[in-house]
Amino acid sequence: MYVCLCKGITDGQIREAVDQGCDSLRDLRRELGVASQCGKCARQARGVIREARTES
Template sequence: MYVCMCHAISDRQIREVVERGAVSLSEVQAHLPVADCCGCCAQTAQDIIDTHRNTIRQAIAA
């Protein structure tokens, strides 16, 4: 699913950056131009980051 329509950034791309170690929107933005134009996708991007970080934590704990 596209999260950032301005730059055609998908949820998968955001999750990949989180898997490489990004833990915040600003860290994801260092790798992808998400939420740096109109900003409408910032909350959705943050939700994806938080959800995926929790998924990774749960997988490690199991």
């Protein structure tokens, strides 16, 4: 499922980034560009980070 349409980033890519140490929206923005354009995905991206953390 796409989370960030501007950058074409899926929840799977975000989970992978969290596995590799991304721990915040700021990290994700730096690594993947999530929420670096319109910013509409920020809330959902945070939710995916939170989920991925509790799963691992």
